[in-house]
Amino acid sequence: MTQPFVARAAIGTFLVVNLAVIHAMFLIAGPPAHNVFGQAGRLLGLYLAFTMTVQALLVARLPLLDRAIGMDRLTGWHRWTGFAVFWLAVLHPAFVILGFARYDRVSFTATALTLSKQLPVLLGLIAVALIVLVVALSVRFARRRLSYEAWHAVHLLLYLVLVLGIVHQAYEGTAFTLNVLTRIYWWGLWAFALGALLTYRLIVPLIRNSRHRMRVAAVVPESDDVVSVHVTGRDLHLLGAKAGQFFLWRFPGHNRWWQVNPFSLSAAPNGRSLRLTAKGVGTTSAGLRDLPIGARVFAEGPYGSFTIDNRGGTATLLIAGGIGVTPIRSLLEDPNLSGDVTVLYRVRSGADAVLLGELRNLAREKGARLHVLSGRTSAANQPFTPPNLHALVPDITSRDVYVCGPAALTGAVLDSLRRLKVPARQIHAELFRLAP
Missing domain, CATH: 2.40.30.10 (Translation factors)
Structure with missing residues (x-):
């Protein structure tokens, strides 16, 4: 049984068990929701709170998940979980307010203004506003116009969202306070998520850097x-x-x-x-x-799991584009890399081929084949189409393939590998995506 399979099974079990417990808490709690809108809002609130704990665990960068799943895939999960948090954060208060408005027979706006005067509700609404801001700046249109540093700084607001959300739950979460067992479960879940976040994002780095x-x-x-x-x-x-x-x-x-x-x-x-x-x-x-x-x-x-440890066979293809050559170069130097090795290095011109001298020396030492693929991409120069890639590496389906480069290049290579029917377990990509 492989480590990725065990990790996925553990993640699936964690999600199923917790969702089952959450639905049980919702059913047992019963009133005070007075209509279907209020009931829906309360259930969405439970979903939102749980999804926030999942997001905290994804941001914690747990070593076990990093090694088994890979940081790129975990970052993809973080992105989709973020959108789930966004929609739940919008729908939860909307349904709650609508439920009270229908029950009291007043307008939605008047109900929202009345509820916002209560501090726990106000803190929750502030958290929703921050979530909307972060998500708005994370869509591709906005993301491309922000530097990585600015994007990362904006995402630090999510830690404030966690604090506001916990305070809001402490005052408004009636389903969490039904009895001793629900209290132990709910705050134990949050203690686990926040403990993992603090341990691996703060305590462990501080200890390591103090030591080294x-x-x-x-x-x-x-x-x-x-x-x-x-x-x-x-x-x-x-x-x-x-x-x-x-x-x-x-x-x-x-x-x-x-x-x-x-x-x-x-x-x-x-x-x-x-x-x-x-x-x-x-x-x-x-x-x-x-x-x-x-x-x-x-x-x-x-x-990252972009390492030789995940190689399944003895033949390897390393594909680098631009500055994506950095992890490829380190893999080529890895003493554990042996067997038949081919390296494809895609650059616009020879002047852009950084570390090329080192690659050549390492290829000579390893007995590897190194191909430098230069020139701007055009109709006549597309080395990573399925036919051209197969022509460069005829036995590509029997190799472990490692690819790192700009998004367009990596996407083209991954698409060609799928078309060439290279088994998914033999494909390893570093996409430089990271959750803050």
């Missing part, structure tokens, strides 16, 4: 807009970092505390140092070349 005391050892420009940062510290082998993984990097004293970026390791960890390589596209990444030697480093991680 990481500092900038060297800053090496790789091109006009790409730079590598070498980081050293104490007992780095205890981090358990692997080639292909990434950290969340902060540089206290050089950047503000909320400026954080997920950068992959661009070299296989050796227990003595870590290296990240980034392209200057945001405030944090663009400022890396100005980091002083000896600057403090705060790293949260390692994260």
Whole structure:
């Protein structure tokens, strides 16, 4: 029984059991809802509260789920859970207000104004407004116009939403206070979710960084807009970092505390140092070349299942696009990578092929085949269509395929792999998506 299967089974069981308990609580609670609208609003409130605990667990980045499911897939779940929270947060108060309005025979607006004068209700409505704001800034149209740092800072409001939601539940959650068992269950569930969040997003990172005391050892420009940062510290082998993984990097004293970026390791960890390589596209990444030697480093991680550990066979295809070469380069260096290895590196021009010299040296040492695919994409230059990809790697269906690059490239490769009928278990993608 594989680790991903066990993890999915555990997640499914967790959801089914808790939803069953929530429905039992709803049925036992009975009144005071006076009509179908009030009843619907109360049930939606239970769904909302539970969905918020699920979101907290997804944001906690539990190591077990990260290793078994992968951070990219978990981030996708986080996104869809976020939209579920949004709709529940809108519908729950709407149905509750409508229920009271119908019962009291007054207008919806008048009822909303009356209820909002009660502090617990007001806190809940503020939480709803913050959720709407965060979701509005997360849709693709708005997201493309925000820097990663600004988007991340806005999402920190979700922690305030959690606090407001808990306070609101404490005063308004009649279904949670039916008896001792419901109280123990409900607040135990929240204690588990918040405990996981605090442990893995605050306590563990603080302990690790206090132990390892990481500092900038060297800053090496790789091109006009790409730079590598070498980081050293104490007992780095205890981090358990692997080639292909990434950290969340902060540089206290050089950047503000909320400026954080997920950068992959661009070299296989050796227990003595870590290296990240980034392209200057945001405030944090663009400022890396100005980091002083000896600057403090705060790293949260390692994260990601984009590692050789998940390889099922002995033949491997590594596909990199642009700056997505960083985890691919570290995978090629991994001592555990053996067998038949082919590397495809897609760039616009030779000048954009950062770390190419290192790739060539590693390919020579590993006996791997390296193909640099250059030129702008056009009707005559589409190396990742199914026929062209199969021509480059005829035995692609028997290989584990690792792909990392811009969204358009990664999407095209994944589509071609599906068309070529490469088994899903052999496909590994790093999409650089991350929940805040």
